[in-house]
Amino acid sequence: MKKIKHNILAFIAAATLYNCTAEFEEINTDPNRLETISPASLLNPVLYGLTNHNSYSAWHHRTAHFMQGIVPYPSNDALGYHRYWVTDAIGQTMWNNHYRWLKNIDEMEKASVTAGDVNYQAIALTLKAWSFANLTDVFGDIPFEEALKGDEGIVKPKFQRQQVIYKAVLEYLEQANSLYDTSKTLIYAPDLLYGERITAVANWQKLTNSLHLRMLLRLSDVQSAESIAKINTILNNPATYPVFESSADDAILINTGIAPNTTPWPRIQDYAAGDKRLSTFFVDQLLEWNDPRLPFWATQATNLQKEPIGYKGIDSGYSFESNIDYTPSAPNDNTAKAPMKNIIMTYAEIEFIKAELAFKGLIAGDAETHFKKGTEAAMAIWNIDMPADYFSNEKTAYNNTLEQIMLQKYFALYFTDNQQWLEYNRTGYPDLPKHPDLFNDGKMPVRYPYPQDVKRQNTENYLDAVNNMGGPDDINTRVWWDIK
Structure with a gap:
């Protein structure tokens, strides 16, 4: 009975994407199908729910304002994120959205283990790592081991330190990579990310390891020796740890505009x-x-x-x-028009990761080569060909500085959830002009305060988390990896 209840709750949440379709009505009235749920039944709603939120809310309404992409105008409000005026409400939708879909990812992982399908198990672990990383990167310490256990009576989960969460996230990605069986295809319906490609499993494995590189780079200041060693292990062993090799590998979910796969902006x-x-x-x-x-x-x-x-x-x-x-x-x-691109990660980001590491002498290779490949791949995301003379301009010619690498990476991360902002917090680049009328003494916010619901409903554990992070719970308390 407990198992049935568990699956029903997860499936109802997962079916939200289809709540106006005949498929939902059929699923909602056929209890036998709830008992035979497949991992694939949860995968597409999770992908759709997370990527649409990240494009619409995380990037369009928050990061794009912090990072001087979007500026409200005209505006009768003297406040706003572009002026670094931030309330506790900034992270509410991200908190709710990610934890909601993490519950479904947890169900997907369990279903894949039950089915003995290692590829779907690896995908679930990858999505779990990505989602928890997204949360901890913007909030810091968050509920982790006791999260997602409301059906077990844990309604006030303890928060855990970011370093503990990151350790687990990296372990998820390592486990996922070891599970993939690229000799097999995905046996259920095509997924929204890599579709019916015969290489879908191989593509997912590349995404797993590419995300691994992103997260290791984020830790490269706070855990330098350990992170750089693992980065080199991954990059020097492509047979064991394949990563994105071209723009064809990009993890981009396409909103077709055909229901139920509509864009976050039904009215363009x-x-x-x-x-x-x-x-x-x-x-x-x-x-x-x-x-x-x-x-x-x-x-x-x-x-x-x-x-x-x-x-x-x-x-x-x-x-x-x-x-x-x-x-x-x-x-x-x-x-934002259909077919619209919801970006998880791209080959361009991998090349800029390599460019930074090569520039710092932390990996073998030529920083300029990776910089140029990254720039070209960043244009390819939007189906734009890089002009043959692009680097002939004195303003674009490689000048062997981290600032230039990160400035091009800023544009490569356009429309990619919170990544522009997180990279700015890690490196201090690009050098954004600061208007004298900014709030917060002109300092870029470095994290989201915890949502009001969390403060009210889980007060004791919330206060412990704030104390462990060194408090206060505001936009200037740096997360663990942010030590610049």
């Missing part, structure tokens, strides 16, 4: 919605580079007569709208 006008513009930093950098991504990402600004005046942004954290005598460039809504 809500993407820019008349009140979102692009920053001066964002636009001017691409103009300096003569970068072909600019017209794909941006509309042209217009003067007071509604005539186009070229690409022109607006200062992030600007003071008064009355000083602005033009309508700034807006996000081009083709980025």
